[in-house]
Amino acid sequence: MTVHRIALTDLERGTPFEARHIGPDTAAQAKMLAQVGFGSLDELTAAAVPDAIKSAGALGLPEARTEAEVLAELRSLADRNTVLTSMIGLGYHGTFTPPVILRNVMENPAWYTAYTPYQPEISQGRLEALLNFQTVVADLTGLPTSGASLLDEGTAAAEAMSLSRRVGKVKDGVFLVDADTLPQTVAVIETRAEPTGVEVVVADLSAGIPEELAERGVFGVLLQYPGASGAVRDLRPVIERAHELGAIVTVAADLLALTLLTPPGELGADIAVGTTQRFGVPMGFGGPHAGFMAVRDKFARSLPGRLVGVSVDADGDKAYRLALQTREQHIRREKATSNICTAQVLLAVMAGMYAVYHGPEGLAAIARRTHRYAAILAEGLRAGGAEVVHDTYFDTVTVRVPGRAAEVVEAARERGVNLRPTDADHVGISCDETTTRAHLAAVWAAFGVEADVEALDPTTFDALPESLLRGDEYLTHPVFHQHRSETAMLRYLRRLADRDYALDRGMIPLGSCTMKLNATTEMEPVTWPEFGQLHPFAPVEQAGGYITLITELEDRLAEVTGYDKVSLQPNAGSQGELAGLLAVRAYHRANGDTQRTVCLIPSSAHGTNAASAVMAGMKVVVVKTADDGEVDVEDLRAKIEQHRDELAVLMITYPSTHGVFEEHVADICAAVHDAGGQVYVDGANLNALVGLAKPGRFGGDVSHLNLHKTFCIPHGGGGPGVGPVAVRAHLAPYLPNHPLQPTAGPATGVGPISAAPWGSAGILPISWSYVRLMGGAGLKRATQVAVLGANYIAKRLEPHYPVLYTGPGGLVAHECIVDLRPLTKATGVSVDDVAKRLIDYGFHAPTMSFPVAGTLMIEPTESEDLAELDRFCEAMIAIRAEIEKVGTGEWPAEDNPLRNAPHTAASVTGAWEHPYTRDEAVFPGGQSKADKYWPPVRRVDGAYGDRNLVCSCPPLDEYEG
Known part of the structure; x- marks a missing residue:
């Protein structure tokens, strides 16, 4: 008998997180590589990635750790945060998240893994939730x-x-x-x-x-x-x-x-x-x-920003959409x-549901209680001889204590409460939903005042001015009155979630949007009170764990990108763009080059690039795109020469927005630098570079990163996001800073981009965890599998749809574009028809008509396993066969499953006069009848919604009868 001995250290290690994050296992990767024509991941990326940009050596990151180890490490960081009762105010307040909302929205992947609701037919739940928010x-x-x-x-x-x-x-x-x-x-x-x-x-x-x-x-x-x-x-x-x-x-x-x-x-x-x-x-x-x-x-x-509106679907039924x-x-x-x-979006949904759960009476009761605590607090201070500055207030009291502000604030801190010193003579105190009588007692004691709530309550008048009391009704719509019990609220949240399509249902193959796994381990610490309940203007010494986490994440992102310094303050990719361009602007101005205001942007770039450049005070000059999808180098050189003295920056996306590793990127960067300009590399497609190439090393001076793409912060239905800005050393003095927190940025910085010193700090544990769980080698393999997945899909679909742009050897980067324009011209079937038909097959559509009209841009990410990739490819191939039936006349151009998609349950249970069967409508390509996703509405009429703009809950009279 053979006795197998496995080392204890190997048994202790368990399954590495990398194997949980990356969908295709080793056997699946081998099948995919064979389809693409390579023997290994290294061979594939060696052929796909241009030599001029490849990084030498491994990423200098700590070794990967297990999920249990990372949670333990995060717990030790959390324990270094001191969470006192915050009475600082300034727009940030303690609040109770109703557990039914915490568990069923904030912690629910049906809500947090959804994408921006650009496909309204499969986004009706979160669109209704956003309509509630708008109504509030x-x-x-x-x-x-x-x-x-x-x-x-x-x-x-x-x-x-x-x-x-x-x-x-x-x-x-x-x-x-x-x-x-x-x-x-x-x-x-x-x-x-x-x-x-x-x-x-x-x-x-x-x-x-x-x-x-x-x-x-x-x-x-x-x-x-x-x-x-x-x-x-x-x-x-x-x-x-x-x-x-x-x-x-x-x-x-x-x-x-x-x-x-x-x-x-x-x-x-x-x-x-x-x-x-x-x-x-x-x-x-x-x-x-x-x-x-x-x-x-x-x-x-x-x-x-975005606006949810009410429209109608193909049957004339009410439907929501982005207007x-x-x-x-x-x-x-x-x-x-x-x-x-x-x-x-995720946070807007939570806030809207908070109002749904409490209703107008409940919200008013919370407000009255909050105000009552403030009024009693002020009365106690007055009775003790302190000077309350204002007679009318809601929740915040300013107290004048000549020369004693710091002393009072410190005394309150010793009693477990953070107050706000506005200057040497004044202290601000804010009450909120979480304020208790014990908090009032601690504040009084800090001022050296003795008072008693029970004695003050009967004799204290409210401090709201009579002339400003609200007299009208609000939140009269039924939704704010129907869900008082937890049972009713739970079912409402489930009903809305069931109307949506998120990553918990299946693949969302959106190009440029990187809809990848948001692992539960990464998400778990976000709701820990040590991370969730800290005020952004609490003394920095109370945030030791946060500061360590932020510093480590900044350093690790700098290592991944090849830059020297990172700021995590921008709370969206668009804000990271703006921060990077403001750094470039400040750099030129510091050098006396105030005339450098021209920003060159390829025509294929993300639309935010141009909008951000205008906000940064720059003039946008568009550079043509060549037939192969790359930047037109001749046109670029001509534009550089034309604007040589005024050139501030070139903004490029790499790999390109067309999903191609451009071979000339290093030469392009050099040409811009020779003219005195800077190079901004848009980090939207960084998921194709991590571990393979570093923008800061192949010519970039500045990039923003999308932590909600490459680094696993969930999209949340269109937010939250984090858009850090990474720069080389010469731009570091011009990163964002913050007047209320000097440690959040350089003294020479451009000012704050976001209201809080470190932006959306509450979700940074997600990206910190992802990097810690994967390690340098795991991050590189994730990138390689993302590139493999895109090339696998391209090869499988190529016999059926033209793949629009490829690089050397016919390879794409992490996404591919399939061209529907020839089919549309021949058959009349549009890119919209294909996108809506994919819903019947159980998929969210890829990115439509961007960056090229009439195309679909597909990005599988590394997180989708081979079975799901094949299911998607088979759906696209089956749709190609359906298009053929339209082209041959078997199905009429105006009455076929593509033109009528998506099909709801209601649409196939009534009268049926179409030239295709009900089964062909709703169970195409062998769709599982047991697991069928049923869209709640048919195709939404966008033009109707724009002509008839309604963007709050319908009035009560629509519910009568």
Whole structure:
């Protein structure tokens, strides 16, 4: 008998995480390599990746660790964070996430692994959830049109500044900001204003707009309501005066306060902005949280970001979709309303569901309790001899203690509470949903005051001004009254999730969007209180674990990309682009090259590139794309020569947006450098480079990375995202910084890009974990398998559809483009028809008509196993056969399964007069009848929705009868 002995160390190691993350196992990889014509992953990538850009040696990262080891390491980091009770305020508040929402939204892959709802037929659940969010914002702000979320309050206010300048009558003049505005909001506005030539003036507007400013001209005004100091004042006089001057008025408002206070729209505001963080979303050391913007109807078509609207499907039934998409950056490019790409959908869903669960009465009760604690706190301080600065406030009290602010704050800290020193003489204290009587006692003690809640409560009056109390009803729609019990809420969330298609159902083969595994181990720490409940402006010494995690992740991303320094502050890829371009701009200005303002962008580039360049004060010059999909080098050289003295930067995506490793990229970078310009390498396609090539080594000066693509932060239905910016050493002095946290960036930085010092820090444990779990060798293999998967699909589909662009040896990078234009010309079957027909086969469509109209861009990622890749290929091949039936006339051009797709259960249970069978409609290609995904609506009529814009819950009368 043979006795097998396996070393204990091998048994302890278990299955490496890499094998869980990468879908195809060794045997599957061998089959795929045979199809592509190579013997190993190394042979494939050696042939696909140009020699000029290949990295030498292994990535200098720590060895991979097991899931248990990484969780233990994260636990030790979490334990180094000290979570005190936060009464700091400044737009970030303690909140209770209802467990039914925590478990069934935030921790549920049906919600967090979904993609942006560009395919509305399979996104009806999250679109309805976003419509709820829009309704909450519109109702509470008193403005009729709200977007489907922005990135945070600071950037929302900056977007409002841009919108005011774009739509207002005053084209010159200043943007006037009230001095009682959140300081981080002011700083973000100033960062965004400077490159576009906008002058921001911060002034005390409590007594109105100073006449000397009125004489200079004012195109926009921003007011905080309640103010950063806590003061609640009637804004109507200053709003009326601003309108007399022709200015657009924005009010940055607290949604919880608006359940009790007169809404901004009723006060006369044109725009309202803010954050929904305190609606059940943890502080997370700064994010992610869903910002919001609501506007008057006349500004709806200029609203930045995404907007959910109500339309109809092919049967005339109500259906939701993203409305007015022609405003977006991918279509309008440098003329877009904004560069926003990622929204904060997952967090918007949570905030909207918080309102659904509590309803208007529950929200008002939370607000009244919060205010009551603030009022009793203030009364106790007054009784003890402290000076409370304001008589009217909602949740924040400012106390004057001459020369004692630091002493009081330290005394409170010793009692487990963080307060906010506004200067040497003043302390700010904010109450919230989580405030208790014990917290009030700790604060009183820190001030040296003795008080008792029971004694003060009967004699303390509310501090909300009578003239500003809200008198109208809000959230009257049935959805905010039907789900009070946890059972009802649970079923509502499940019902909406069932209407959607996410990665938990099957492959989402979107090119350029990298829909890969978001592993449960990576996600788990996000909800730990040590990461979730830390205020972004807590003393940095209380965030030791976070700072270590952030520093390690920055260093590891620098190693992966070949750059010298990384900032994690940008909270979306678009914001990372802006940060990188602002660094380039600052570098040129520091060198005295203020004339360098031209940004060269290939015509195939992501639309955000052009929009970001305009926001950075640059002039966009488009470079042609050659027939093979690469940058037209001759046109590029001509444009470099034409703009040699004005050239600031070239923005390129590598591998190219066409899914090709361009062989001349190093030469292109050299030509730009020779002309005095910088090279920006868009990191959207980094999943094809990690471990194989480093942008910072083959010519890039700056890149943004998409942690929600390459580094496993989930897309969440269109957000959250993180878009770090990575730079070479000469640009490092110009990275983002933050006025409230000096350690968050260089003193010479361009200012904050996001409201919080480290952006969406709450989800950084995901990417940290991914890198730690994979190690350098695992990251490289993930890249190689991603390239293998794309080439496998290309080879399988090539006999049936033309593959539009390939590199050396007919190879693609991590994605491939199949060209439907010849088939459309011959048969009339469009790219939309194929995309919608894929739903009947149980798939989300690939990227449609980008970067080339009439094509599909397919990216399998490394996480999909061979069975799923084959299922997708077989669906595409079967659809090709269906197209042939249309081409031969067997099926009429206007009545066939492709033109009528997708098919709902209702559509195949009624009368049937089509030339194909019901089974052919809904069970094509051997689809499993037991596991069938049924789309909830038929094809949505986009044009109808744009003509008849409805972007909040339908009114009550639609439910009568």
